[in-house]
Amino acid sequence: MGEERSMGRGNSMEIEHSMGGEHSMEEEYSMGNRDTIAAIATGMTDSGIGIIRISGENAVDVGNRLIRSATGKKILYKARSHMLYYGFAVEEDTDFVIDEVMSVVMKGPRSFTGEDTVEIQCHGGVLVMRKILAAVLKCGARLAEPGEFTKRAFLNGRIDLSRAEAVMDVISSQNEAALSLSIKQLRGELFGKIKQMRGDILYEIALIESALDDPEHISLDGYSEKLLGKVDILAEEITRLIAGAEDGRLIKEGIHTVIMGKPNAGKSSFLNSLLGEERAIVTEIAGTTRDALQETVRLGSICLNIVDTAGIRQTDDVVEKIGVEKARRYAEDADLIVYVADTSVSLNENDREIISLIKNKNVIVLLNKMDLINVVSEEEVRELFQDIGEMSDRKKKPVMLKISAKNRVGMEEFERAVKDMFFHGEIKTSNEIVITNIRHKIALQESYDSLMLVKKSIEDGMPEDFYSIDLMNAYTCLGRIIGEEVDDDLVDEIFSKFCMGK
Secondary structure (H helix, E strand, O other): OHHHHOOOHHHHHHHHHHOOOOOOHHHHHHHHOOOOEEEEOOOOOOEEEEEEEEEOOOHHHHHHHHEEOOOOOEOOOOOOOOOEEEEEEEOOOOOOEEEEEEEEEEOOOOOOOOOOEEEEEEEEOHHHHHHHHHHHHHOOOEEOOOOHHHHHHHHOOOOOHHHHHHHHHHHHOOOHHHHHHHHHHHOOHHHHHHHHHHHHHHHHHHHHHHHHHOOOOOOOOOHHHHHHHHHHHHHHHHHHHHHOHHHHHHHHHOEEEEEEEOOOOOHHHHHHHHHOOOOOOOOOOOOOOOOOEEEEEEEOOEEEEEEEOOOOOOOOOHHHHHHHHHHHHHHHOOOEEEEEEEOOOOOOHHHHHHHHHHOOOOEEEEEEOOOOOOOOOHHHHHHHHHHHOOOOOHHHOOEEEEOEOOOOEOHHHHHHHHHHHHHOOOOOOOOOOOOOOHHHHHHHHHHHHHHHHHHHHHHOOOOHHHHHHHHHHHHHHHHHHHOOOOOHHHHHHHHHOOOOOO
8 A cells, every 4th residue: 555655646545535535334344333243154954063153342252151161161261262162052041051062262353254253063953053042142142144244254354345245156156167166256366356457557547646746757748658558458358357257147147048849849858857857747748837847957067047838839728828928938038948849740830939939049959759750850940940030140040959858868969069059168167267246247347438438538639637537437346346445235235145144
């Protein structure tokens, strides 16, 4: 900070502004919110072990009132930090022994929250955990809100906002690729990149402000051309992050996949083959699936959030009509359409209707029932897509696969086709920073837009003080990603989505 402040009066003012004026959010927290909180940190189900977490100014005192040695002495008051202590959780007012426990004291700031923290490890019965938590609350702690431990870690400067959000992403990861991306963000790789870009922008702001304050000693001759090159480099870095955001979303959230086809085409059989179990009802009666069936399927390192829909056909059945209409709505928002075509029967108007709905989507056509006598060829299906008006965009051209859902033939080819379509055959998570959060993407886009305004000002020959205004906007937008430019309401909204005890 000393180096940054020495570069000019304007820089110092902006740094003070970015920290929140007279009192930052962190300063207000440290001045007025020192109550001690507690919650069950493990899942609310019977398990081998349960953890009750206590954090705050009086955490050690609360734990000391509860934890006793085998001889009945209170043992946590003088406990060494980060050491496990054996004892018993005892109700203070009745001396009733709740459970045999192990306890650890973690003195701030060397704890997750940055505050004094006590964790009580007990047997993992739900009743036991609840009774210990009740005893902790009686000793002076209050029940923590969802995400409050991580929120305190953020407010106390232990982690930035992007790493705080990564905590929940790690917990909710549905596949190895999503977990890998979350761990990279948790380790601060995104934070480091954003800090580097903000530092580059801040240097230019400080230089401009210093030159405007002291034009006799700091010249801006030829500076516009130099700044233009730096803006292009920054814009390119941001563009690369934005471009990977869609891949990040698909890896994190899964690919929204809708299975469509005529009745009895084999949609439910295909779903069962992917799941490896008889999840969907399969009969030879057309129209068996009347409502959408939703499942999550893991294909190696990715997830498909699959909706198996009712068969598309003209029908007088009221319930089936509702199912068909739902299928159409699901198709509109899908990332991927899996069109199951029955090759044992001729194409008809139902197929034409389906293709008209999906012609502009990412489509994998499964030419099903290849174990039977085929009356429909791949060429016929392609021609039908072309007749209806398939777009010329290569990404939108349907992929054709021959399968037998009943015999589970073609499942590996389907998995490869999905990866090729969305990730060009390879999911890269090891050497790249991939954006997985829509909030981050929006902030990056706004920062990019501000840099483009700087570029336009340079090209239009505008005065240098115009540059600093839009540079500061870019700097501020990037700060929202790591929590250096956010307000209390946004912080509250982010942490309210966390699970209890985290």
